[in-house]
Amino acid sequence: MPRIVSDIVDVYIFRRTKHGAQFLVVRRRPDLVLGDTWQSVHGKIEPGESAVDAARREVQEHTGLIPTRLYSADYINQFYDHKTDSVVLAPAFAVQVEPTAQPRLSQEYCDYAWCDLEETVARLPLASQRWAARHIYDVIAMGGEEAEFYALP
Numbered sequence: 001m002p003r004i005v006s007d008i009v010d011v012y013i014f015r016r017t018k019h020g021a022q023f024l025v026v027r028r029r030p031d032l033v034l035g036d037t038w039q040s041v042h043g044k045i046e047p048g049e050s051a052v053d054a055a056r057r058e059v060q061e062h063t064g065l066i067p068t069r070l071y072s073a074d075y076i077n078q079f080y081d082h083k084t085d086s087v088v089l090a091p092a093f094a095v096q097v098e099p100t101a102q103p104r105l106s107q108e109y110c111d112y113a114w115c116d117l118e119e120t121v122a123r124l125p126l127a128s129q130r131w132a133a134r135h136i137y138d139v140i141a142m143g144g145e146e147a148e149f150y151a152l153p
Contacts, residue, residue: 003084009051028109038123072150
C-alpha cells in the first residue's frame with residue numbers, strides 16, 4: 001500500500017512590473033533528474049522545519065532572491081512517486097520579489113527566465129504546475145483583497 005508523505009514544497013516566484021506580473025521559471029541542468037526542463041522552485045522540508053520556512057529557505061538557496069511577500073497558493077500539488085511507492089502532497093506557495101530582482105541560480109540550474117503567464121504555462125511541463133501558475137496569477141499575482149487573504153506573516 002502506498003504511503004502518504006508531505007516533505008517537499010513547491011514555490012512559484014513572481015514579480016509585479018509595469019508590464020504586469022511575471023513568473024520566474026528555472027531550467028534544470030541536463031544531467032539531473034528532470035533535466036533540461038523548466039520549473040518553479042521545489043525543495044525538501046527539513047526535519048523540524050515548517051513548510052512556510054522551507055519555502056523561504058528554498059527560494060534563497062536556489063535563486064538568492066529575498067521574498068518581499070509570501071502567500072499560501074491555496075493549492076496542494078499531489079503526485080505518485082513510483083520509486084518510493086508514495087503519494088506526495090506538496091504545499092504550494094507564491095513568493096513576491098522586487099520588480100527588478102535578478103536571481104543567482106544554484107548549481108542545479110543552468111538558465112532562468114521571467115515570463116508572463118502565457119509563456120510560463122507554455123514552459124512548465126506538468127499540468128499541475130501549469131494549473132498552479134494560472135491560479136496564482138488569477139488570485140495572488142495581480143494583487144487586491146483576495147491576494148491579501150492568502151498573505152502569510
